[in-house]
Amino acid sequence: MDHRVVFSTLDSVCVEMISAISSQVSLLSNNATSQLLSAIGRIQEHSHAVEALVAGFTAVYHHYDFNAETPGNGYRTLVKVVLSCLLHIIQKARYIASNCGGVFFRVDHNASEMEAYCTALCQLRALLYVAQRLLNDNEHGQLYSQEEGLSEKFMKEYTSMHKACFYGRCLGFQVSNIMGSRLMVSCDGVAALSVFTSGKYVVDPELRGAEFERITQNLDMQFWKTFWNITETELISSLASITSNTVQVNLMLSVPGEPLSLPLASDPSLVVNVSPPVAHWGPGPVNVRLISHALREGQDSAELMALSRGERPPRSLSVGFRNQKSPPSPWLLIHFHGGGFVAQTSRSHESYLKTWSRDLNVPILSVDYSLAPEAPFPRALEECFYAYCWALKNCHMLGSTAERVCLAGDSAGGNLCLTVSMKAMSHGVRTPDGIMAAYPATLLTTDVSPSRLLTLIDPLLPLSVLCRCINAYTGTDSEAVQPMQQLDTLSALGRDTAVLLGDITQGASNWLQSLLNSTSVSSPPATRSANGLPDAVPRSEDMSEDTTEFPEGFEPLRSGCLVDIRTPSTPIMRNPFVSPLLAPDILLKGLPPVHLVASALDALLDDSVMFAKKLRSIGQPVTLTVVEDLPHGFLSLSQISTETQEAVDTCVGRIREVFEQDPPPKTHKPANLNQKNNTVCG
Template sequence: MLNQQKITEVTFYLLLNILNTKGRGCGSSNSMVVSDMDYKVVFAALETVCEDNISILCGPSDLPYGAVARRLVTCMREIQEHGRSLKPVIASFTAVFHHYDFDAQTPGNGYRTLAKVLLSCLMHIIHKGRYIASNYNSAFFRADHNASEIEAYCSALCQLRALLHLAEQLMSDNGYGELYSMQDGDMSRRFVQEYSSMHKACFYGRCLGFQFSPSLRPFLQTVVISMVTYGETYSKQQSGLGLAALSLLTSGKYVIDPELRGAEFERITQNLDMRFWKSFWNLTESGLLAGFSRIASYPVQVNFTLTVPPVTLHLPLASDPSLTAIVSPPIAHWGPGPVLMRLISCELREGQASEELLAYSRSDPPPITASHLPWVQTQPRSPWLLIHFHGGGFVAQTSRSHENYLRTWSKQLSVPILSVDYSLSPEAPFPRALEECFYAYCWALKNCHLLGSTAERVCLAGDSAGGNLCITVSMKAISSGIRVPDGIMAAYPATLLTTDASPSRLLTLIDPLLPLGVLTKCINAYAGADSQTVQTAAGSGSLRALGRDTAALLSDLTQGASNWIQSYLDPMRTTGGVRSLSLAQTGSAGGATRGTPASASATHCGARVDYPEGFEPLRSECLAFVRLTSCPVIRNPFVSPLLAPASLLKGLPPVHIVASALDALLDDSVMFAKKLRDMGQPVSLTVVEDLPHGFLSLYQLVKETEVAADICVEQMRIIFQRGNLRKRPKLGETSPSGSQSG
């Protein structure tokens, strides 16, 4: 029998390749497929590895590392018990999770993701277990290190077991093929309450990023270490480069102590306020990091910013171009104000060097034009125009943060790109960003001749929050009666800005880039539930603060070096309210509490989750306060388009969604694509493998992110090249058929 035989090396590495495929044609029909044989082989291998290790470690009494051996045996027995309990759960998932896919050619949903994440964790345990069994008597065997690794993955496996139990409850509570239960708030409340008390530090220490492409893990470790060191120094009276330098030099202890890193990251993601996240994410706007990005990306001949004043626009009605629709400037919260944009073009085109366009420029120094580069030949206007809305959770970043891939898109598609720097929350909650993006879209249609385009075909593109804005801007165009874009490319869009539970949203308990505590802060900020004193867009630029610390940089470097040295001299030093505790003190790695009774669990959570008898997930000593997204605004269809009625979605242009299998927002994409398809709307969904939310911002880091970005480019190319280009009537002009062409 399979489960009574040792698995050969060939089978093991073949299986490792199956479960951790790198770049195997992202979105292919083989993506996210966990076959019956795959999981059976994994669980059989796990059982064999556990038995082998227990047999060896409980063998002759003259084996070295007695205390470590006892730790390993305890962990192997726990892992064995978890594996035996989880095997039937995965079996039940594999039997039905194809019912939740978008279609048979696009396997991908949160249930598949959870199964894949679990099997990936098991593969790491199997690999480490085989190494321990083979090298335990080696003179170079690092006993304590390997025991700590197994303990960390044992903790992760315990927590994944809890997530799969919650997923089972979702599957039983939801309707057939439904990934969300938006009518039953009880499960969503339990999900939030479990997040608040469950131990998560193990996923940010030694196990960090185990579910993602191996080539991304060094980058994820860098991000997490940067975040925790930045959080440690956040309370100091610095910002920008000075604080970043101080953070860099205090990071040593987090490199050598993964448990401390995980505990500190858990604290930060659960309890630091929105100002911290805005400050950290906006570090990508610094001149140094932006400069590196520009060096690595394609050179372009046009790249400057615009400030468009708030004037009323007049556009032809789509149904009758002889009639005019009036588009008012954005007014929410503080009244009319300018809209900020960035124009990027790989080639200098007609209109882009005109005095009329340069009058809008807010660049300092002013943009380089044809008069500065007389040898540059001005190209004719492109028939295409790409309008881009950046991601950042509605709270952070600008077009500058996304320049690296926008420059590449402009080169690959040979198209001018207008990226909108909409006002950010919480200073500018909904609907300010939507109003500004819609106004920018209308202004671009009316002034396309200045942007180097005839706008015969217009595509909206955005990622995450920007994907949401692409959809809602199109909905607003439909409701206003003006021309809709010719297509939308939305990368991992946020289509449901609530804390409603779904299987993929369970990943927010383990995701280092999109933890639930951060997600809810962004949602509440955009909904206005956490709004601060509003201020005009002109006064809220994130770039101006970045230069204020240059004079203090040397002092920061000295202080940072002192702190780093002190961390080695005093390893028990308290940092940011988290003390580095030994396994014996905490009961498990990263400050978790093992064996918490059910009554304590109910106290932590506020609502009982009925786990299987004898099982309880690890609880954190650092409880989170997660504010439920109860503000009525979040169910506005222009905030959560997944909730929009058919009347607002009917008439949307073709929507091309590119999602990631390991993204907590995967189910947003799957359900929105299903909704459009069931309405008869043109829609496509591509699911890429092994990448986190925000993979476009990781463009050029690894091959997998480049492949995923290329898929986005191909979707936009389809939009631009669909059908024959037909000349659209100018403003006030009527097409031969009496309606606007296109």
């Protein structure tokens, strides 16, 4: 959309709305009317300043795209989010101008609506100033800040900036045109957005937003682990299984941790010894899930059944089905699930994996790697690499000849797809034929980028949670976490966390019919200002130094809920097997073709853009697709809307390309990783 048209339209409708309200004499003495007119005036003030900022970004943001055919980067997204906010204001202003004289027109409600979007616009204006600083200070085409001090300043700004406005009336404004309220009840926990749909929180969105901010910003890792695993509770998983595709094979296997011998990729007459995972607690089994739409030869073998974790054999082994086995597939898909390295299992992703197995006609091996912070790096990587090697050696049991092998994963799983491939290359083992990584995390540092500024408005991926996941996986978080208990009980959680999780579970199963008590969160009500919004806190003295310098006369709203973010900068965060974006060229040149599918409304968008640029710069085959108007985690939202289904279909199409493309000539040899200046430690 043309931003100039949006700003021009906003000016026109604001003038029209003021004129319409002024013509209603009966409204002029109303306090709510004064608040409404005041909000309109402040919206006009913000929009005039924002227009100049947006014009500056639109003039240059194409320089940060992957290529001309793939428009997408954090600067573009920030502009789009701002314009989405303005379009909502325009729509509301037109309604007010047309209906303010009506007998059913509620001045107080509409004043609250405009106040809420005015507050959101103010905070977005602040983000644009921060992004402008990034644009001015970074190298041309560079999305991540190379200045450590700038990232620290952003952290300080984030901890104090008011965020509740994005969790109240304005919740999901950036995606509402596509997904609407259905986003609230998605299968991967987006139902948490309806946590406060009971009692006072239904009728008071601002209070709901303030309470949501207060609770979620500083919750411990135990909460987020349990929260993201909500789709694995008996209730939610049962509902998901009803709508998912039926498969003939769905087995959990426990692969014993024993040394493996595989052919050397450069000379199959030689072998490579692969050790089992040993980090942190020594050798142990690796749990995997085998999913196959059709029963194939080998999948009913006694050898495979011996690894089954006490489950029934495939359905097709019953009488009458023994002879209905398909031949082994020439393809094999190995999957690593997302969940921030701290949560979820293959069960959380089972629904779309069943669909993939049917659509691609391929067996899928999904790895249940150990989770942080109990199992920090490199345990998950070791287990995924071991499972990959085991699958190559034992593909006959999985119903495949493994002529073509593709790795697929989302978020943390996308990171593991890349690092497992790098580890295979460094060990001299056969690398996969291709990778499909959806919205992968390629830089596990706290460096700031324009897309990471989106963590201010994202209730499911706030910066505090992103940092906790990074700290947990890299082992820099000293927070003790108890072993996970059965997900259908809340006995392991504290009172506030347990009650909140109960609200989430209830909301996920029945969004608008929550039966929980409105006092389920034991906290005092947020204080209110005269305009009915939660009080904003002025900048305190200890925040006045080393923070972003805003133009004179402007200051973003501050929150009374300060966020505790620990951001230790440790060498392990920059280990190439933790942050593949920082891997040396010699290691990245061993990767197979990489297909990245990113989301424009994702805080990790710039991870994909910069990684794609780096691979292209060294001549590695890479594609990047940026889907519009979808949040992080869209793979688990395939049944929410046609847009999410199209995005999932894009991922399937990329995997199909890996399987159907002609194999490239094997001309390269494993790199010598002990060369000077290129030593890699995994």
